[in-house]
Amino acid sequence: xxxxxxxxxxxxxxxxxxxxxxxxxxxxxxxxxxxxxxxxxxxxxxxxxxxxxxxxxxxxxxxxxxxxxxxxxxxxxxxxxxxxxxxxxxxxxxxxxxxxxxxxxxxxxxxxxxxxxxxxxxxxxxxxxxxxxxxxxxxxxxxxxxxxxxxxxxxxxxxxxxxxxxxxxxxxxxxxxxxxxxxxxxxxxxxxxxxxxxxxxxxxxxxxxxxxxxxxxxxxxxxxxxxxxxxxxxxxxxxxxxxxxxxxxxxxxxxxxxxxxxxxxxxxxxxxxxxxxxxxxxxxxxxxxxxxxxxxxxxxxxxxxxxxxxxxxxxxxxxxxxxxxxxxxxxxxxxxxxxxxxxxxxxxxxxxxxxxxxxxxxxxxxxxxxxxxxxxxxxxxxxxxxxxxxxxxxxxxxxxxxxxxxxxxxxxxxxxxxxxxxxxxxxxxxxxxxxxxxxxxxxxxxxxxxxxxxxxxxxxxxxxxxxxxxxxxxxxxxxxxxxxxxxxxxxxxxxxxxxxxxxxxxxxxxxxxxxxxxxxxxxxxxxxxxxxxxxxxxxxxxxxxxxxxxxxxxxxxxxxxxxxxxxxxxxxxxxxxxxxxxxxxxxxxxxxxxxxxxxxxxxxxxxxxxxxxxxxxxxxxxxxxxxxxxxxxxxxxxxxxxxxxxxxxxxxxxxxxxxxxxxxxxxxxxxxxxxxxxxxxxxxxxxxxxxxxxxxxxxxxxxxxxxxxxxxxxxxxxxxxxxxxxxxxxxxxxxxxxxxxxxxxxxxxxxxxxxxxxxxxxxxxxxxxxxxxxxxxxxxxxxxxxxxxxxxxxxxxxxxxxxxxxxxxxxxxxxxxxxxxxxxxxxxxxxxxxxxxxxxxxxxxxxxxxxxxxxxxxxxxxxxxxxxxxxxxxxxxxxxxxxxxxxxxxxxxxxxxxxxxxxxxxxxxxxxxxxxxxxxxxxxxxxxxxxxxxxxxxxxxxxxx
Numbered sequence: 028x029x030x031x032x033x034x035x036x037x038x039x040x041x042x043x044x045x046x047x048x049x050x051x052x053x054x055x056x057x058x059x060x061x062x063x064x065x066x067x068x069x070x071x072x073x074x075x076x077x078x079x080x081x082x083x084x085x086x087x088x089x090x091x092x093x094x095x096x097x098x099x100x101x102x103x104x105x106x107x108x109x110x111x112x113x114x115x116x117x118x119x120x121x122x123x124x125x126x127x128x129x130x131x132x133x134x135x136x137x138x139x140x141x142x143x144x145x146x147x148x149x150x151x152x153x154x155x156x157x158x159x160x161x162x163x164x165x166x167x168x169x170x171x172x173x174x175x176x177x178x179x180x181x182x183x184x185x186x187x188x189x190x191x192x193x194x195x196x197x198x199x200x201x202x203x204x205x206x207x208x209x210x211x212x213x214x215x216x217x218x219x220x221x222x223x224x225x226x227x228x229x230x231x232x233x234x235x236x237x238x239x240x241x242x243x244x245x246x247x248x249x250x251x252x253x254x255x256x257x258x259x260x261x262x263x264x265x266x267x268x269x270x271x272x273x274x275x276x277x278x279x280x281x282x283x284x285x286x287x288x289x290x291x292x293x294x295x296x297x298x299x300x301x302x303x304x305x306x307x308x309x310x311x312x313x314x315x316x317x318x319x320x321x322x323x324x325x326x327x328x329x330x331x332x333x334x335x336x337x338x339x340x341x342x343x344x345x346x347x348x349x350x351x352x353x354x355x356x357x358x359x360x361x362x363x364x365x366x367x368x369x370x371x372x373x374x375x376x377x378x379x380x381x382x383x384x385x386x387x388x389x390x391x392x393x394x395x396x397x398x399x400x401x402x403x404x405x406x407x408x409x410x411x412x413x414x415x416x417x418x419x420x421x422x423x424x425x426x427x428x429x430x431x432x433x434x435x436x437x438x439x440x441x442x443x444x445x446x447x448x449x450x451x452x453x454x455x456x457x458x459x460x461x462x463x464x465x466x467x468x469x470x471x472x473x474x475x476x477x478x479x480x481x482x483x484x485x486x487x488x489x490x491x492x493x494x495x496x497x498x499x500x501x502x503x504x505x506x507x508x509x510x511x512x513x514x515x516x517x518x519x520x521x522x523x524x525x526x527x528x529x530x531x532x533x534x535x536x537x538x539x540x541x542x543x544x545x546x547x548x549x550x551x552x553x554x555x556x557x558x559x560x561x562x563x564x565x566x567x568x569x570x571x572x573x574x575x576x577x578x579x580x581x582x583x584x585x586x587x588x589x590x591x592x593x594x595x596x597x598x599x600x601x602x603x604x605x606x607x608x609x610x611x612x613x614x615x616x617x618x619x620x621x622x623x624x625x626x627x628x629x630x631x632x633x634x635x636x637x638x639x640x641x642x643x644x645x646x647x648x649x650x651x652x653x654x655x656x657x658x659x660x661x662x663x664x665x666x667x668x669x670x671x672x673x674x675x676x677x678x679x680x681x682x683x684x685x686x687x688x689x690x691x692x693x694x695x696x697x698x699x700x701x702x703x704x705x706x707x708x709x710x711x712x713x714x715x716x717x718x719x720x721x722x723x724x725x726x727x728x729x730x731x732x733x734x735x736x737x738x739x740x741x742x743x744x745x746x747x748x749x750x751x752x753x754x755x756x757x758x759x760x761x762x763x764x765x766x767x768x769x770x771x772x773x774x775x776x777x778x779x780x781x782x783x784x785x786x787x788x789x790x791x792x793x794x795x796x797x798x799x800x801x802x803x804x805x806x807x808x809x810x811x812x813x814x815x816x817x818x819x820x821x822x823x824x825x826x827x828x829x830x831x832x833x834x835x836x837x838x839x840x841x842x843x844x845x846x847x848x849x850x851x852x853x854x855x856x857x858x859x860x861x862x863x864x865x866x867x868x869x870x871x872x873x874x875x876x877x878x879x880x881x882x883x884x885x886x887x888x889x890x891x892x893x894x895x896x897x898x899x900x901x902x903x904x905x906x907x908x909x910x911x912x913x914x915x916x917x918x919x920x921x922x923x924x925x926x927x928x929x930x931x932x933x934x935x936x937x938x939x940x941x942x943x944x945x946x947x948x949x950x951x952x953x954x955x956x957x958x959x960x961x962x963x964x965x966x967x968x969x970x971x972x
Contacts, residue, residue, distance in 0.1 A: 068272060070176040070252040072096055072154060073145040076107065079184025079399045080233050084125065084139040086222025092160035094144050098152055107142040119146040130396030141396065151252075162220065164192045164199055164237075168244060174299075175248035178393045185399050185422055186242020190220055191234035199237045207231050245403075245419055247391040251299045258292040263380075271386050277309060280371075281380035288318075289371040289381050295388075298325040298363040302406060303389040306354040306369065312376030314352045315383065319370050325363035328562050332356050337373060351384070359460075359482045361390065361406040400474030402427060402448075402465045407480045411487035413453040414461060420448050421467035421474055428468050434460040434481060455484045457514050458561075486514035489566040490559040493518065493540075498574035499662075502627070503549055505574045506612075507557070508541045512566075515559035520544065525552040525573060536560065543611040547576045581626035581660050583731060584699040592734040594622045598644045607637035609726065621729045629659040629730040632720070639727060640672075640717040643734070648678055648710040650737045653778045656701045656718075658694075659728035665694050667728065669721035673705040678712040686715070689780070700733075704780035706880065707741050735778070740771055744785055747792045751876040752910040753844035754806055756795050765792050781880055784842055787914060788878075804842075804914035805832060805921055810899065810906045828856060828898040830970035831913060832924040837885040837893035839918035845874045846910040851903030855879075859886040860895030860965040871900060883918075891963040896922065896970065923949045924970040 074094055078087065088108035095104045101117035110123035121144075125133040128140035151172050156179060158166040166188045170177045181187040194202040210218040210226045220230040257268040265279035271293075282289055304322075308314035317335045324330070334356050352375075367388070371381045394403055400421060408415045416429065426446045432439055443450060455461055460483045467474035495510035507520060518537045521530035522544050533544045547553060552575045556568045600618040608616050609631040620628035621641065632639055658665040668691045675684035684706065691701055703716065714734070718727035747765065749755040769789050776782055794802030813827045835841055835857075847853050854871035862868075866887040872879075885893045901909060913919075925945040930938065949969060961967045 068252045068254055069148045069150060070172040071145055071147040071149060071250070072156065072170060072172070072176065073178040073249070073393070074143070074156070074158070075178065075180045075393065075397060076142040076158065076188060077180065077182040077185075077397060077399060078128075078139050078141065079182040080190055080236070081221055082139055082183070082190070083137055083222030084133055086216075086219065087139045087142075089216070090161040090163065092142065092158065092163070095155075095157040095159070096146055097155040097157075098149075103146060105144055105146075107144055110144075118148060120148050121146060126396070128396075158188055160188075162190055162192055162217065164189050165197055166244065168246075170246060172252065174252055175390055176250045176252060178247045178249045178391075180245040180247070180393075180397050182242070182399050184236060186237065186240040187244045189237035189240060189242070191237045193218055193220075193234070199234060200239060203234050204231070204238065207234055242422065245397075247393060249389055249391055249393060251301060251388040251390060253299060253388060254296040256294045256296070258294060261290060265380075271383060273385070277382055277384055279313065279380050279382050286379050289374075291369040291371070291381075293367045293369070293386065295365055295367070298365045299388050300361055300363050300390050301388040302358050302361040303392055304356040304358070304367065305387045305389060306356075307384045307387065308352045308354070309382055309384060310350050310352050311382065312374070313378045313380055313382035314375040315354050315369075315371050315381050316375055317371070317373035319372075320356045321368040321370070322358065322362070322364045323366040323368075325365050330358070330562065332358065335373075357481065359480075360408045364388070394478065398475040400467060402467050402474070402477045404463065404465055404477050404480045407463055407482035409482045409485045410451075412455050412457055412484050413451055414455065414463065414482045414484060415449070415451045416463055416465070417449045418465045418477065424467040424469045424474065426468055428466045428473070429463065430466070430476075431455075431461050431463045434462050437462075457484045457486045458516065459483065486561050486563060488514075489564045490515040490561055492567045493557045493559050493569040496555065496557060496569055496572040498555060498572045500574055500577050501543070501661075502578040503547050503576050504543050504545045505547060505553060505555060505576055506541070506543050507555055507572075509557050509569065511540050512559040514561055515566075516561040517559070518542075519558045519560065519565060520555065521558070521568070522547075522553050522555045525554055530556060530568075545611065545614055549576045549578060551575065579627050579661060581730070583624060583626040584657060586655055586657070586700060586731075586733050587735070590736045590738050592645070592649060592736055594624070596646050596649075597622055597734070598646045601642045601644075603640035603642070604638035607633050607639060609633045621732050624731065626657065626660055626730050629728055631659055631664065631728040632718070632726040635720050635726065638717070639719070640715050641729070641732075642713055642715040643732070644713045645711065645734075648712050649734070650707070650709045651675075651705075651711050651714070651735065652707040652737045652741070652780065653702055653704045653735060654714070654716065655733040655735070656703055656716075656729060657699065657731040657733070658701070659730050660699060662725070664725050664728045665696075665699065667720045667724045667726060668694075668701060668718055669724075670719045671703055672715075672717040672719070673703070674715040675705075675708045675711045676713040677710045683711060684708045688719075692777075702777045704778065706780055707737055709737075738771075738775065740768070740775065740779075741781075741785065744768055744772075744788050744792075745877055747788075748844075750846045750910070751844060751878075752806070752846040752912050753788065753791060753878070754803060754910065754912050756792060760792065760796060762793070762796060765789055765796065783916075784840070784878075784880055787842070791914075804912050806910070806912050807831060808907075808910040809926065810901060810909045810911075812902055812904060812906045813900070814902045827900050827902070829900065830924055830972050831855075831897045831899055831911070832922055832970060833897045833913050833915065834860065834920050834922050834965045834968050835883045835894055835897060835915060836918035836965060837883050839883045839894065840916055841881045841883060841897070841919055842914040843874060843879040843881060844912040844914070845876060845879060846908070847874065847876050848903060848905035848908035849876075850905055851901060853899065853901045853909060855881060856898040856900060857883050857886065858895045858898065859893065860968055861891065861963055862895065863887050863889065867895075892965055894918070894965045896968055920966050922966065922968050922970065923952050924972060926972050 092107045093104055094107055095102055098117055103112060103114045103117040103119050105112045105121055105123055107123055112121045123144045126141040127133045127136040128138055149172055153169055153171045155169050166181060183190045189199050191199040191203050194206045196202055207218055213226050215226060218226045218230060220233045253272055255272050261283055263281045263283050266276055270276040270278050280289055280291055304320060306315050316337045319331055319333045321329060321331045334354055336354050374381050391405055402418045402421050404418045406417045426444055428442055429445055429450050430440050430442045431452050460481050462479050462481050464479050465477045490512050493509040493512045497508040499506040520533045520542045522533055523530045552573055554571045554573050556571045558568055559566050602618060612631045613629055616630050621630060670688055670690045672686050672688050674686040677683050694701060720727045747757060747760050749757050772785055779785060791802055810829055852873050854873045856871050857869040859867050869884045869886050872881055883894055956966060
């Protein structure tokens with residue numbers, strides 16, 4: 028949809044000089060100047076000319092199409108192809124643009140789609156509008172600016188401005204057919220209607236199509252010409268407040284308090300019919316992005332519509348109009364409004380002010396690129412279980428198909444037929460938003476569907492009394508809940524001391540079916556009741572319920588004490604979003620409450636969508652691999668946690684553990700705490716933990732956090748081995764020592780994320796001690812120093828990747844145990860089997876001496892199986908010191924490798940033996956593969972190194 032100003036900045040725009048200057052125009056409707064210092068309001072006349080019949084831009088430009096707007100003896104004429112204008116005393120701002128068939132500014136396209144023009148700053152009264160051009164039947168009409176700007180829509184194939192007037196009689200009839208017939212086969216440009224360089228049957232068909240085809244231009248009432256007052260008591264206004272309604276400059280609005288919401292109340296002198304509100308802002312910091320609009324209707328009813336045009340993070344929103352952003356608030360119906368209050372909660376750049384060029388109130392909307400066969404829905408007025416629709420007519424059709432569906436469920440469309448330009452859709456559910464679309468039909472033919480509009484059926488009366496009132500006692504508070512009430516939009520909560528007659532209201536209108544009444548006295552019994560309301564008013568009281576506030580008797584569970592880091596070692600606790608606090612459930616919350624050893628002080632998230640990161644900074648670096656969370660123990664909050672994210676930094680601010688998602692264990696109702704595991708991290712100075720809730724289980728919470736030093740078990744297990752490759756045992760290893768470590772591991776199984784890997788290492792140690800064949804995983808020590816250019820002397824290149832002989836699925840955990848020389852990085856490179864061009868390898872993962880637990884990343888986004896071969900890179904001088912052992916899970920596979928790294932040192936017999944051994948192993952390997960989807964199976968791979 029486009030407002031009457033929506034495309035001006037894209038157009039060639041000029042203001043006629045001298046006597047045509049807008050400043051000092053006479054008053055509109057004989058009204059006085061605006062009370063806030065601006066001139067009386069003015070209006071505009073816009074024209075959209077749609078080229079229904081294909082025509083080149085050059086041909087159309089050569090026909091000198093002109094728009095003339097007159098008021099008495101005063102007039103202005105605009106050449107639509109180039110936007111030049113001349114005036115005889117009629118002052119106006121002029122805008123004109125040429126568009127392609129998609130409604131975008133014409134650049135190099137051959138075919139023209141639309142001419143658009145607008146005259147602004149026009150005073151009230153009657154105007155004559157004329158459109159002329161060589162070869163077109165002239166158009167003439169009169170419009171009156173008497174409360175709304177006007178916009179006319181015409182077409183070259185709908186009888187309003189038809190092409191084919193070649194006989195010069197200002198009609199399209201048999202004379203034009205005869206004249207065209209005589210010119211067929213020639214090159215007279217007057218008769219070349221479509222601009223293809225020849226006069227042929229196509230040009231003749233244009234005349235036949237338009238012959239005796241009467242048409243009526245569509246005339247829309249668009250932006251209201253308003254007299255309005257800005258109530259600026261709570262605002263600091265920079266600029267003229269009157270410019271908000273005249274588009275004559277930017278106005279800066281800020282709360283007098285200097286911060287917080289920007290509330291902009293606008294009172295209209297007379298009620299204005301409107302279906303949409305648009306806020307026009309410059310494309311800069313201060314542009315309105317988020318907030319709500321409250322409208323007060325002539326009937327006294329009110330409605331509030333939220334809006335949010337905030338672009339995604341990292342994206343700069345570029346509006347269709349260069350240099351301008353437009354916030355569009357669709358009211359869903361056409362209503363008479365007497366007051367509009369705009370509340371801005373966010374602006375571009377996060378400024379504490381809003382910068383606005385104009386606020387427009389639109390009755391009817393000009394479509395972006397109106398089609399000759401497309402109906403335009405003019406209004407969608409909600410009623411009791413129904414919506415009344417009205418739309419524009421389309422010529423030469425037998426009727427219309429009206430489709431409707433619940434918003435968000437387009438797969439469940441229903442439809443009704445209509446033989447006029449209106450319909451009432453009934454049988455709808457109140458307070459649920461429906462979407463509507465109208466299509467013109469004629470037998471099997473269907474036109475272009477209209478734009479989709481939304482409307483929400485409204486109840487015809489106030490809702491009944493809420494039921495199922497529940498009351499739970501809390502410290503100086505009562506927690507209320509009640510059942511959802513039919514036709515209710517909001518609820519109101521009331522309370523009184525038992526024995527009192529009058530209720531007191533607590534808080535404002537609520538959209539949820541729960542509330543917490545705070546500020547009560549413990550030990551005193553209170554009665555509570557709830558009312559439900561909607562646009563028709565507020566219904567009766569519910570039945571009363573009683574409750575007595577009392578301090579919560581919450582007991583902190585007994586937490587493990589071994590290796591616990593004392594709370595005094597936590598230097599600070601910081602929330603990324605301090606606003607993510609449920610202030611009704613924990614009104615006095617401070618971040619210290621999560622480390623005070625008190626179960627009755629706690630944090631509960633306000634909303635699942637808000638950032639839940641808590642960052643804990645320690646006085647000294649710590650070695651850690653888990654923390655313990657005690658959630659709020661009231662109600663079912665302790666079951667809410669689904670997953671968590673952990674990030675760790677050292678004392679230099681370097682990331683030790685990138686943010687990683689882990690799934691939480693199930694809450695043990697006897698322990699009442701959760702162990703949050705993460706990989707062993709040494710030297711942690713800062714730890715950030717974010718909590719994610721389980722769907723439908725309530726908000727996440729923290730009653731107490733406890734932090735623990737690693738007990739060194741992982742290091743003790745590593746010490747069983749002679750070096751970092753874990754391929755041989757240290758000299759002093761005994762079976763008793765391994766058993767003792769196994770017992771320690773099982774006793775602390777809950778505290779280790781890598782439990783399976785540690786168990787495997789202990790099994791490996793026992794296997795080596797027992798001399799078990801096959802105890803080791805894949806062991807490689809025949810690496811070379813390689814770079815992309817080292818094989819050039821042999822006519823090879825790009826050989827830096829050395830295959831490990833392992834292929835793994837994305838998500839698999841691969842344990843790589845490494846003994847490294849330390850002179851140059853040794854890195855693991857995951858790849859995608861049968862990968863897309865340019866998306867076949869992941870980033871290099873640098874290995875460290877000892878254990879490396881690596882989760883294979885997902886590379887690419889195709890549906891085929893993700894994963895593939897693993898490679899190693901090294902370009903140092905001591906490759907003979909590298910020894911690697913690879914151990915994996917069920918998603919890790921050993922693949923055949925033909926190792927030819929010593930090819931140039933082999934004689935022919937050795938080369939043949941190597942190849943023969945490889946082929947034999949390959950045949951055995953292939954025979955064990957499944958025949959299904961082998962082309963994409965990550966196991967269906969081999970390596971020649």
